[in-house]
Amino acid sequence: MPEMTLIDAIREAMDEELARDERVFITGEDVGPRGGVFRATMGLYDKYGPDRVIDSPLAELSIVGIGIGAALAGMRPICEIQFADFIHPAFNQIISEAARMYYRSNGEWTVPLVIRSPYGGGIGGGLYHSQSVEAFFAHVPGLKVVIPATPRDAKGLLKSAVRDPNPVLFFEPKKGYRLIRGEVPEGEYTVPIGPANVTREGDDLTVYAYGMMHYYTLQAAEQVAAQDGIQCEVVDIRTLAPLDRETVLGSFRKTGKALIVYEDNRFLGYGAEIAAILSDEGFEYMDGPIRRLAGPDVPGVPFAHSMERFFMPGVEKIADAIRELAAY
């Protein structure tokens, strides 16, 4: 199996879907000759031309609105929002329209739309190039929310997203674009939207994570295994909505202790729902407090290096949280 980076896997998925289905097209800011500011669409404009890889005006509301309209009319748009921080102008289109279309039309109209967007901090991006926005969207029924943590999953899940009849928000951990490498199967494959993935087996406690935090969690798990003999189970959530409750609860039944790691600020973040489900449906297995490791409740990730490090969960903070919970 060839090894590739996260961003290469994402590009390959789009390339293959453009080739497979003529209804697929890409739009977004700078996705054309520039190949996207992170190079996710590099080469696709030259290969598929300006009708299939369309540089949009600088207006996210319309990127999504156009995508919804084209999807309703039978196309399979992939809309790129340059940074997740800039998805907010499109909030109304996503929340009021894409999410509710199927329900409000009694199942008559579907919105087979993919919205891809890089998210997350640790890149010196300050308040507006670091945001994690998944909780806003995972809150709304009718939207699927996917965050891959490995190149294999990124490619397979993105292909599933393109083929899904529903709107899918596909958030990509941008710090991992070139940092995360991994093996990707040759040839055609998909990874289904829905199932979470147990990426490390262990008996002492379960760490739930996704995206960049999953990458760090695996490293932290190895560290505490080597240094402290703690064996973590790690669950990569992968599909945040709709959630794979069975896998999430299954691991908790086994370990009885849970740590949820996410890089958004803590209050009402994604981890709150996991914690609520575990305490509600897994109460009799509970063997310690359900812990969350997340960013502090401030309005954004600050720019200055010292403050950004303070904000961001990373390997050391995760390892410390694991040790503390294991000792409980």
Next chain:
Amino acid sequence: MATDLETRPGIDDSGVQLEAATLREMYWQMLRARRTDERAWVLHRQGKIAFHISGIGHEAIQVGAAFALRPGYDYALPYYRDLAFNLAWGYTPHDFMLALFGREGEPTSGARQMPSHWGTRSLNIISQSSPVATQVPQAAGVALAIKLRGEDRVAYTSLGEGSTSQGDFYEGMNWAGVHKLPLICVVENNIYAISVPVHLQMAVPNVADRAPMFGVEGVIVDGNDVLACYRVVKEAAERARSGGGATLIEAKTYRPTPHSSDDDDRTYRPREEVEQWKKRDPLARFQAYLLEAGILDEQAIADYEARAREEIDRAQAAAEAAPFPPPEAALGDVFAPVDETLRAEE
């Protein structure tokens, strides 16, 4: 405006009556911004800073506008390229260096924001974010407050031509038209939004062509001619103060640098185009004009250069010596304290 890029056009000073000392000061502010900006690129190449977004090539419209307004009296909501505007209003290279290095004492955001996200309360420069065009309706709101209070201030805002595709721009300008607000909106049209050329942004040839749909005055100006820019902003300010409402000014200019230090502009525009535009460099044009008029001589230019170098060296050294903000400073300033004197007990 001249469209012949082969020759360096002159400076259109018609109707502009400024003292020689003011003209020299305008030159100094353009030069100071240019050299500060160039230093930022050097620091980035040296790996000392992580990010820079440049205002090189945009100095004429920014300095022209800054001098046509009253710093600290009028309000400004400038966008990320407006280093020269900020410096001309009272921001300093030292402030900017602290932002570039993200160090303690950075005055606009406590180094919470990326560099070039301006905001200086004492100068009436309102804090700016990254999502583009958000400042336009806010500037209209500032202008509404000015109007409601019967003040003679103006609200000034700027943005790029690509950013005019956002709904924020239309909605803000619509308010300005409906309520005849004392607003000046300058669009620095450098014909690219990162890689996207202006013809993929709008189907009309000029941003200012949209002014009639808002019911505001539309003006096109050579954005690389500092005195022409000064004149149109001055006129817009007079219009605003006399109840004539808002003005949409389109300054035609160019960005000779990549979009930011993260960009590679070779992927989307030919080198010849960049070279052609460099012949219209606003600083060189103004310098030639001032030399010709006898307002500057080579010695004066050398003195300004030395002064800029000295000021920027000092600013850089001070910023490099400054500590990072304490990590816990990340936790501050989430809510402003409530005024307890306003509490009414039942």
